[in-house]
Amino acid sequence: MDARMGELVEKLAENHGLEPAEYEYLLTHVDGEARAVLAERARAAREPRYGRTVFIRGLIEVTSYCKNDCYYCGLRVSNAACERYRLTEEEILACANAGYELGFRTFVLQGGEDVRYTDERLCAIVSALKGAYPACAITLSAGERSHESYARLRAAGADRYLLRHETADPAHYARLHPASMSWERRMACLRSLRSLGYAVGCGFMVGSPFQTPATLAADLAFIQEFSPEMCGIGPFMPHHATPFAGEPAGSLEQTLALLSIIRLIKPAILLPATTALGTLHPHGWELGMEAGANVVMPNLSPADVRGKYLLYDGKPCSDVEAARSRRILEERMERIGYRVVTDRGDPCL
Numbered sequence: 001m002d003a004r005m006g007e008l009v010e011k012l013a014e015n016h017g018l019e020p021a022e023y024e025y026l027l028t029h030v031d032g033e034a035r036a037v038l039a040e041r042a043r044a045a046r047e048p049r050y051g052r053t054v055f056i057r058g059l060i061e062v063t064s065y066c067k068n069d070c071y072y073c074g075l076r077v078s079n080a081a082c083e084r085y086r087l088t089e090e091e092i093l094a095c096a097n098a099g100y101e102l103g104f105r106t107f108v109l110q111g112g113e114d115v116r117y118t119d120e121r122l123c124a125i126v127s128a129l130k131g132a133y134p135a136c137a138i139t140l141s142a143g144e145r146s147h148e149s150y151a152r153l154r155a156a157g158a159d160r161y162l163l164r165h166e167t168a169d170p171a172h173y174a175r176l177h178p179a180s181m182s183w184e185r186r187m188a189c190l191r192s193l194r195s196l197g198y199a200v201g202c203g204f205m206v207g208s209p210f211q212t213p214a215t216l217a218a219d220l221a222f223i224q225e226f227s228p229e230m231c232g233i234g235p236f237m238p239h240h241a242t243p244f245a246g247e248p249a250g251s252l253e254q255t256l257a258l259l260s261i262i263r264l265i266k267p268a269i270l271l272p273a274t275t276a277l278g279t280l281h282p283h284g285w286e287l288g289m290e291a292g293a294n295v296v297m298p299n300l301s302p303a304d305v306r307g308k309y310l311l312y313d314g315k316p317c318s319d320v321e322a323a324r325s326r327r328i329l330e331e332r333m334e335r336i337g338y339r340v341v342t343d344r345g346d347p348c349l
Helices: 003-015 020-029 032-050 089-101 119-132 147-156 170-176 183-195 213-226 252-265 275-280 284-291 322-335
Strands: 053-056 058-063 106-111 137-141 160-162 199-206 230-235 339-341
Touching: 003 020, 003 032, 003 252, 020 213, 020 252, 032 252, 032 284, 053 322, 058 089, 089 106, 089 119, 106 119, 106 160, 119 137, 119 147, 147 183, 160 230, 170 183, 183 199, 199 213, 199 252, 213 252, 230 252, 230 275, 252 275, 252 284, 275 284, 284 322, 322 339
Parallel strands: 053 339, 058 106, 106 137, 137 160, 160 199, 199 230
Antiparallel strands: none
């Protein structure tokens, strides 16, 4: 690690921010030694706020229908081979009940942008969940909606919203999405969510096609400025039925370095070790914790639909029952000195 790298790492750890050109230098010159120092600093930033605790979120994949045609996603509307499904309100509540019994206190409802999930329908589901589990946090990941839609969902009881910005570079966004989708609209949605009082999560894929150190530096500068409560990043993983089928997966090492950098930008952030990271490496979740993450999202979806919600090739679709999955996760975390907690896991603001 050269002297300039050392200066930038220490500046980031102390000031929680860099200039875009400095982020670009950091990303261009990071090596094994730098990653180790970044991870050490990230853990030092996280532990006064969260200790060595791991928050678990119960992920419920509610629908594999999507109106969009994003070039990287296996759920894209033009993928005729994708098996489509929609969970009923009763099925979603049953998933949440099973998760609650296992100690989950945050439920994440994720799905494609399904036109059948109208405000009326989604608000009814959120209200039912909040009524059944008033002390739990309800997180939505349902894509781009109008400001009025977000407001209705917030009034119904939604606490948090995950909407990856995908890239802070408009030209890069245009190369990942069809012309019907707009970077400006994505950013407007994030601003709407913030204005309505949600705990907001953004994020991006590491190693997505056409990504460069400059676009990644723009992502980090955006996170620094937007200051999200949550940030979901994971390696790009190709899907065989997309235009990017032949592209390489994102780098494990780069993903871990970026987790550490994001932790240093915002020490109190809720930062998942994602399913994609766990797919890329058998100990991806553990490596993510050591890099600064503090959240894992086990899947509570019904076993018979997990194989239909394939964002990318290789996504784990185990039908192992949730109780055993929870125990396995606890054992894995305990082996590296971390403790899974049954807690809403609100950000330490």
